[in-house]
Amino acid sequence: MGEKCIQLLHFSVVLLVFYGNTAAGVSSQAKIRCMEREKQALLQFKETVVDDDGVLSSWGSEEDKRDCCKWRGVRCNNRTGRVTKIDLSISDLRGKISPSLLELQHLKYLNLGGNDFGGGNQIPVFIASFSRLQYLDCGGNSFHGPIPHQLGNLSSLSVSFNLSNSIVDVDLSYNQLKGLIPDSFGNMISLVNLDLSFNHELDGGNIEWLSHLSLLRDLDLRDVNLSQATNWAETINSLPLLKNLHLEFCQLPNVVPPAHPFNSSLSLEVLDLSDNDLSSSIYSWLFNLSNSLVDVDLSSNQLKGLIPDSFGNMISLVNLDLSWNQLEGGIPKKNPIEYSIAKLQYFRIFGESSTCGLPLPNKCPGEEIGVKPRSNDTRSQEEEEEDREAAAPEGMRTCAEVEVDQVEYPIPAMPVFCSCFLKDITTLSIYV
Ligand SMILES: *[C@@H]1O[C@H](CO)[C@@H](O)[C@H](O)[C@H]1NC(C)=O
Ligand SMILES: *[C@@H]1O[C@H](CO)[C@@H](O)[C@H](O)[C@H]1NC(C)=O
Numbered sequence: 001m002g003e004k005c006i007q008l009l010h011f012s013v014v015l016l017v018f019y020g021n022t023a024a025g026v027s028s029q030a031k032i033r034c035m036e037r038e039k040q041a042l043l044q045f046k047e048t049v050v051d052d053d054g055v056l057s058s059w060g061s062e063e064d065k066r067d068c069c070k071w072r073g074v075r076c077n078n079r080t081g082r083v084t085k086i087d088l089s090i091s092d093l094r095g096k097i098s099p100s101l102l103e104l105q106h107l108k109y110l111n112l113g114g115n116d117f118g119g120g121n122q123i124p125v126f127i128a129s130f131s132r133l134q135y136l137d138c139g140g141n142s143f144h145g146p147i148p149h150q151l152g153n154l155s156s157l158s159v160s161f162n163l164s165n166s167i168v169d170v171d172l173s174y175n176q177l178k179g180l181i182p183d184s185f186g187n188m189i190s191l192v193n194l195d196l197s198f199n200h201e202l203d204g205g206n207i208e209w210l211s212h213l214s215l216l217r218d219l220d221l222r223d224v225n226l227s228q229a230t231n232w233a234e235t236i237n238s239l240p241l242l243k244n245l246h247l248e249f250c251q252l253p254n255v256v257p258p259a260h261p262f263n264s265s266l267s268l269e270v271l272d273l274s275d276n277d278l279s280s281s282i283y284s285w286l287f288n289l290s291n292s293l294v295d296v297d298l299s300s301n302q303l304k305g306l307i308p309d310s311f312g313n314m315i316s317l318v319n320l321d322l323s324w325n326q327l328e329g330g331i332p333k334k335n336p337i338e339y340s341i342a343k344l345q346y347f348r349i350f351g352e353s354s355t356c357g358l359p360l361p362n363k364c365p366g367e368e369i370g371v372k373p374r375s376n377d378t379r380s381q382e383e384e385e386e387d388r389e390a391a392a393p394e395g396m397r398t399c400a401e402v403e404v405d406q407v408e409y410p411i412p413a414m415p416v417f418c419s420c421f422l423k424d425i426t427t428l429s430i431y432v
């Protein structure tokens, strides 16, 4: 949320300067002023806000401030003069959100992220009554307690139920919300981005509500308790447009492979399931979504045994992290990994002491050329290079960079890493 907010803030500042200039110039557009009723509503909002940094100093009833469309963080429709956008993210504001804001019936965008409007209280129920809201960010605001179920009404209240005027983006991350995510979230069928991450005591229940959000593209439920979501994998598959999925620290139950093959999601690109104690049964789901995945993080789970060759079928994979599991054996060298993963750039296997084979320091059983200790090599650098090239699988003889954490290597066994494995790889991090 943070980075997004900062960008938005910059954007707002640039816009302010731009509008300021045109107003001072010729333009007849400059005549458009906010409605008195909406201005009063904003002033009422200001009254319940503690503003130590004077962020709202441009908000006032003085003559030179009379156009609220020029107030910091406020945007109006330039034809109607109605307030459509409030962006007060990361402004060090405290206090209550005044319900007077409901007067702004054309408000589409409300970003109060990264302030302290919660003060340990619940999200106010009236937030659910903005009938045209498309973007809501109340992340990082110390809201506590359960999420009001009425929030699911944000879509259904929309004028004539026109999807293109309905809620698209909800961010309630980094609060201290508790209890079940209300099933009514399934009513927000126009949602594209949903971020409820880092609400440690929030419970996703069986996440059935999620399967109704068929326009969802980004879903972040990091650190939300999903231990009851036994069908989470099938639910995710039912979201046809989902691209970015973050389910780290969710206590995810293991995948039970269904009787019929998984109907795979074709859209998923970023999949982060790290820190969940998942077993290798995840493969039955994972390898059914092979074609689209770009970024896969399965670190800190309970994967055991050999690294499956099927990773090699993930033709779009750029980042793969398998660290901190209990994997063993070699990195698959023959087809498919060797030739198929043409795009792989980052491959991390920290903490996997039972893995072996180039470029890892442990020789696999039966492997002829292992990695030679640097301190005990009498041959010329050129000969060494040739050996390493010979040891590398065909077609994988370039790599831009190798990142090795050497702390745990006994010095004589310090491997000399070749510049010649996994085609096009730019970073390989190994910490055994
Ligand atoms: C009015 O707003 C529309 C859409 O936001 C924009 O395309 C247009 O350039 C604006 N006109 C003026 C005069 O600022
Ligand atoms: C939410 O919607 C339900 C059903 O559409 C309705 O009964 C309820 O009164 C609404 N709540 C609010 C706060 O608008």
Ligand SMILES: *[C@@H]1O[C@H](CO)[C@@H](O)[C@H](O)[C@H]1NC(C)=O
Pocket: 160, 162, 163, 164, 165
């Ligand atoms: C929905 O709203 C959009 C934009 O406001 C408009 O272009 C479209 O015609 C509306 N559709 C319906 C069915 O009202």
Ligand SMILES: *[C@@H]1O[C@H](CO)[C@@H](O)[C@H](O)[C@H]1NC(C)=O
Pocket: 201, 203, 225, 226, 227, 228, 251
């Ligand atoms: C997660 O939820 C389950 C059941 O809802 C509960 O038993 C468990 O204690 C929760 N975990 C944490 C860490 O709160």
Ligand SMILES: *[C@@H]1O[C@H](CO)[C@@H](O)[C@H](O)[C@H]1NC(C)=O
Pocket: 257, 258, 259, 260, 261, 262, 283, 284, 285, 287, 288, 310
């Ligand atoms: C897809 O899932 C089914 C089980 O649901 C499994 O038997 C099959 O091997 C999977 N496909 C791939 C390519 O792994």
Ligand SMILES: *[C@@H]1O[C@H](CO)[C@@H](O)[C@H](O)[C@H]1NC(C)=O
Pocket: 234, 258, 259, 260, 261, 262, 263
């Ligand atoms: C996949 O789709 C087919 C046909 O729609 C259905 O019969 C099957 O049960 C589905 N599999 C799963 C695991 O949902």
Ligand SMILES: *[C@@H]1O[C@H](CO)[C@@H](O)[C@H](O)[C@H]1NC(C)=O
Pocket: 375, 376, 412
């Ligand atoms: C170099 O390796 C040989 C055999 O592998 C070993 O006998 C010798 O002690 C090593 N020398 C050093 C300096 O480690």
